[in-house]
Each structure stands twice: as C-alpha cells, then as structure tokens.
Amino acid sequence: MSAPYRLDRGVLEATFRHFRGCGCGREECQVLWLSPWSQPDIIAKVVHPKHAGHFGGFVLDDAWLNEFWLELGATEMGIRVQVHTHPGEAFHSRTDDEYPIIHTPGFLSLVIPNFGLGPIGFNDAYLTEIQPGGRWKEVPIASRLVLT
Numbered sequence: 338m339s340a341p342y343r344l345d346r347g348v349l350e351a352t353f354r355h356f357r358g359c360g361c362g363r364e365e366c367q368v369l370w371l372s373p374w375s376q377p378d379i380i381a382k383v384v385h386p387k388h389a390g391h392f393g394g395f396v397l398d399d400a401w402l403n404e405f406w407l408e409l410g411a412t413e414m415g416i417r418v419q420v421h422t423h424p425g426e427a428f429h430s431r432t433d434d435e436y437p438i439i440h441t442p443g444f445l446s447l448v449i450p451n452f453g454l455g456p457i458g459f460n461d462a463y464l465t466e467i468q469p470g471g472r473w474k475e476v477p478i479a480s481r482l483v484l485t
C-alpha cells in the first residue's frame with residue numbers, strides 16, 4: 338500500500354457543496370477525487386460527473402465518462418477516490434460493488450451518510466478499498482485519507 342492521500346479542507350467543502358446542491362437531500366450523488374500523475378498522493382481536484390441520481394443510487398452518463406477518460410489523459414490526472422452519498426447510514430451497497438469506476442487494487446470508495454447534509458468531514462463516513470483479488474474491504478479512514 339502507498340502513502341495515504343492528502344487533501345485540504347477545500348476539497349471536502351467542494352465535495353459537500355456538490356452533494357447538497359445536486360442531491361438536495363433527496364437523491365444520491367457522486368464526486369471523484371483526482372490527483373496529478375506527478376503528485377499522486379495529493380488530491381487536487383473534485384469532479385462532479387454527469388449522472389442520474391435517485392433515492393437508491395445513481396448512474397453515470399456513458400458519453401460524459403468517455404469524454405472524461407480523454408480529459409484525464411490530456412491533463413495527466415487520475416481518479417483516486419470515488420465519493421458518494423447514501424440516504425441514511427453510510428455503508429457499502431451491492432450497487433457500489435457492481436459499479437466501481439476503477440478496478441485497480443488500492444482504489445478507494447468513500448460513502449457519506451445522510452445525503453451529505455451533516456457536518457463537513459468524515460463523521461460516520463465509510464471507506465472501502467479494492468483488494469488485490471478485486472473485492473472491496475473496509476479500511477480505517479485515517480489510514481488512507483489525511484486532512485491537511
């Protein structure tokens with residue numbers, strides 16, 4: 338395992354802003370945390386993908402995603418963490434297992450409870466990581482994400 342990712346409070350604030358503005362406390366939402374190839378351990382950008390959201394999940398827009406892969410290559414950035422909301426408690430659902438955006442071991446999925454309406458931070462959040470065998474496993478947030 339590599340060093341934990343470092344992110345500043347602005348990344349968290351932008352993340353919660355997307356969740357509240359898009360989901361409005363009624364629909365699930367997802368953002369992606371990116372870091373540059375040159376500094377992979379520093380989360381530098383929050384992207385809000387085009388998606389359809391509903392109470393029980395969300396679906397990314399395929400055309401948007403195709404464009405986004407090209408943009409990532411052109412800007413030399415990579416997706417390190419997918420972050421999404423759940424209506425109530427944060428846990429990992431079957432949908433999350435079926436649709437990881439990245440399948441590489443070490444890829445992280447962070448789940449934020451209550452549509453992101455609670456305090457900005459990792460309170461009651463749930464973090465899971467893709468294992469070498471391809472399965473998700475819960476990991477302590479402090480071991481992978483460091484707020485700077």
Ligand SMILES: [Zn+2]
Pocket residue numbers: 355356359360365366367385388390
């Ligand atoms: Zn959204």
